[in-house]
Amino acid sequence: xxxxxxxxxxxxxxxxxxxxxxxxxxxxxxxxxxxxxxxxxxxxxxxxxxxxxxxxxxxxxxxxxxxxxxxxxxxxxxxxxxxxxxxxxxxxxxxxxxxxxxxxxxxxxxxxxxxxxxxxxxxxxxxxxxxxxxxxxxxxxxxxxxxxxxxxxxxxxxxxxxxxxxxxxxxxxxxxxxxxxxxxxxxxxxxxxxxxxxxxxxxxxxxxxxxxxxxxxxx
Amino acid sequence: xxxxxxxxxxxxxxxxxxxxxxxxxxxxxxxxxxxxxxxxxxxxxxxxxxxxxxxxxxxxxxxxxxxxxxxxxxxxxxxxxxxxxxxxxxxxxxxxxxxxxxxxxxxxxxxxxxxxxxxxxxxxxxxxxxxxxxxxxxxxxxxxxxxxxxxxxxxxxxxxxxxxxxxxxxxxxxxxxxxxxxxxxxxxxxxxxxxxxxxxxxxxxxxxxxxxxxxxxxxxxxxxxx
Numbered sequence: 001x002x003x004x005x006x007x008x009x010x011x012x013x014x015x016x017x018x019x020x021x022x023x024x025x026x027x028x029x030x031x032x033x034x035x036x037x038x039x040x041x042x043x044x045x046x047x048x049x050x051x052x053x054x055x056x057x058x059x060x061x062x063x064x065x066x067x068x069x070x071x072x073x074x075x076x077x078x079x080x081x082x083x084x085x086x087x088x089x090x091x092x093x094x095x096x097x098x099x100x101x102x103x104x105x106x107x108x109x110x111x112x113x114x115x116x117x118x119x120x121x122x123x124x125x126x127x128x129x130x131x132x133x134x135x136x137x138x139x140x141x142x143x144x145x146x147x148x149x150x151x152x153x154x155x156x157x158x159x160x161x162x163x164x165x166x167x168x169x170x171x172x173x174x175x176x177x178x179x180x181x182x183x184x185x186x187x188x189x190x191x192x193x194x195x196x197x198x199x200x201x202x203x204x205x206x207x208x209x210x211x212x213x214x215x216x217x218x219x
Numbered sequence: 220x221x222x223x224x225x226x227x228x229x230x231x232x233x234x235x236x237x238x239x240x241x242x243x244x245x246x247x248x249x250x251x252x253x254x255x256x257x258x259x260x261x262x263x264x265x266x267x268x269x270x271x272x273x274x275x276x277x278x279x280x281x282x283x284x285x286x287x288x289x290x291x292x293x294x295x296x297x298x299x300x301x302x303x304x305x306x307x308x309x310x311x312x313x314x315x316x317x318x319x320x321x322x323x324x325x326x327x328x329x330x331x332x333x334x335x336x337x338x339x340x341x342x343x344x345x346x347x348x349x350x351x352x353x354x355x356x357x358x359x360x361x362x363x364x365x366x367x368x369x370x371x372x373x374x375x376x377x378x379x380x381x382x383x384x385x386x387x388x389x390x391x392x393x394x395x396x397x398x399x400x401x402x403x404x405x406x407x408x409x410x411x412x413x414x415x416x417x418x419x420x421x422x423x424x425x426x427x428x429x430x431x432x433x434x435x436x437x438x439x440x441x442x443x444x445x
Contacts, residue, residue, distance in 0.1 A: 062377065062428035063421055064384040070395060071417040074402075078411035152286070159288035160385065170290060183302035187295055191287065198286045 005185050009176060016172045017193050023086065023166070024155040027093030031154065032147070034094060035101025042102070043109055043131075053102070060099040066160045068092045073164040085164045093154060100150045108143030109135060141212050148205035152198060159194075169193050227405050227412040228419060236401070237416075240394035241423050247311060247386060247393075248379035251318035255379075256372055258319065259326020266331040277327070284324035290385050292317045297389045310391035318379060325378075329371045333364035370439035377428040377435070384424070394420055 041053045060068075072088040083091065112135050120130045162171035169190055176186035228234050266277045284292070297313040300306045308316070337360055345355035387395040398416045405412050 058429060058432075059425060062381070062432055063424045064381040066384045066387070067395070067417070067421050067424055070398075071414075071421050075414040075417035078414035156286075156288040159290040160388070163388065170294070173294065177298060183298050187299045190291055190294065194287055194291055202282070202286055 001188075002182060002185055005180070005182055006189060009172075009185075009189070012172050012176075013169065013189050013193050016167055016169045017197060019166065020155070020158050020161075020168045021197060023089050023093065023161065023168075024158050026090050027097055027158070028151050028154055030090065030094040031097025031101050031150075034098030035103075035105050038098060038102035039105035039109060040131075042106060057099040057102060060095055061103075065092055065096050065157050066163065068095060069160065069164050085161075085166045088164045089158070089161045089166055093157065096157065097150065097154045100153065101147065104143045104146035104150055105139065107146065108139035108141075111142045112138045144212055145205070145209045148201070148208065152201055152205065155198060155201070156194075225415040227401065227409045228415065230405070233401050236397050237394055237419065237423070240392065240397035241420075241427065243311070243391065243393045244383040244386065245380060245427060247314050247391075248318065248376065248383045250315050251322050251383075252372075252376050252379050254315075254319040255322025255326045255375070258323040260330050262323055262327030263330020263334060266327060267334050281324045281328060284321055289317065289321055289382050290388060292321065293385060293389050310386060310389045313389065314383065314386040314391060318383060321382075322375060322379060325375055326372065329368060329375075330364070333367045334360070336367070337363055366442040370435045370442070373431060373435035373438070377431045380428055380431075381424065394423065 038053045038057070041049045069088060069092045072083060072092055073085070076083065116134055116138075117130055120134050121127075125133070158168060159170050161168045162174065173186045173190040177183050228237075262277060262280075265273055266281075268274065293313065296317050297308065297310060300308060300313075341359055342355055345359050346352070350358065384393075384395065387393055390396075398420055402413050402416055
């Protein structure tokens with residue numbers, strides 16, 4: 001183990017980790033939005049959009065991100081649509097994450113009993129109020145564990161972004177292996193970087209999950 | 220008439236080669252799934268053991284496997300093992316090892332979840348009426364957790380197939396690599412082949428995974444009441 005080498009190249013990893021983190025964050029926020037929109041399309045059963053939404057979910061859940069990225073980055077330019085590496089990465093992550101988030105929201109919404117919705121309507125709530133005051137608050141707390149799992153999943157998925165020429169952690173590690181043949185050091189730093197990024201999120205998710213269970217909503 | 224890039228698919232044996240490439244990823248995932256189910260059941264049973272050391276070890280294993288991106292694990296086995304221990308594994312073998320390690324973790328957690336979902340009194344009642352420990356598992360516990368596990372195991376298969384697309388990055392010649400070869404070979408004659416070939420692969424993966432997900436979903440629904 002060459003500690004000098006490790007110290008020298010830490011800044012490279014920090015830069016790469018920042019990139020991973022930034023794209024991951026943008027991707028997660030966008031996919032949360034997409035997921036919520038899709039979940040509501042399915043909940044309100046909006047005619048045409050509903051079919052599109054379920055087609056999208058099946059398509060995105062059954063194809064790997066790597067293939068989606070290849071199509072976006074190498075395929076689409078041939079059809080005259082050029083997207084930058086970062087654009088591809090974000091679109092890919094959002095396309096993939098949207099469906100996972102939608103499923104998480106949907107299972108949350110389904111967990112709220114139909115009786116509650118009917119009682120609320122009987123009490124004179126508007127449909128929008130039922131969603132805002134009764135369904136969403138309960139659905140969110142139920143879907144938080146799944147949402148957290150999806151966030152970790154999406155950050156892990158960012159590891160393939162080196163194929164669209166983004167200098168992420170994998171890219172730096174591969175570079176160092178190729179340039180200096182310092183495989184052990186490069187891989188060690190790679191593992192440590194991912195642990196530093198993901199372990200706190202995983203712990204927060206576990207704590208959150210435990211807290212939420214205590215909250216309970218009078219079953 | 221506009222020259223369509225899709226014709227590159229039907230030139231020579233290009234399509235057959237793509238399918239061969241897809242079969243390699245599917246083969247890796249099927250082997251890994253089969254091994255993961257076996258080891259996963261063992262791991263799941265280990266995780267319900269009361270011994271704190273075994274519990275801690277399995278927990279650390281599970282957390283590590285879950286937190287590390289699969290690509291990092293592939294790099295560790297493919298590049299790391301060779302450099303540090305001089306063990307020279309082919310890309311395919313390292314892929315099988317990595318996906319088995321990963322699948323075992325995932326499957327183990329599913330088995331653990333299923334095992335602890337069976338109320339404790341069932342074990343106790345089984346023993347109270349004179350069944351041996353093995354008989355309790357065989358006649359009472361396993362039939363009940365199977366209905367819960369089978370859909371999840373099928374789901375794991377689709378995840379496995381999707382994740383094995385990563386093996387292209389450690390030099391296994393699977394569907395993406397074949398695609399690159401075809402595209403490079405036809406760079407001048409069919410310049411826009413990339414769009415069509417990658418589009419085709421997109422749908423090939425979809426066609427490979429979608430039916431499996433549908434089966435999993437259907438089984439899950441049917442066995443929900445059990």
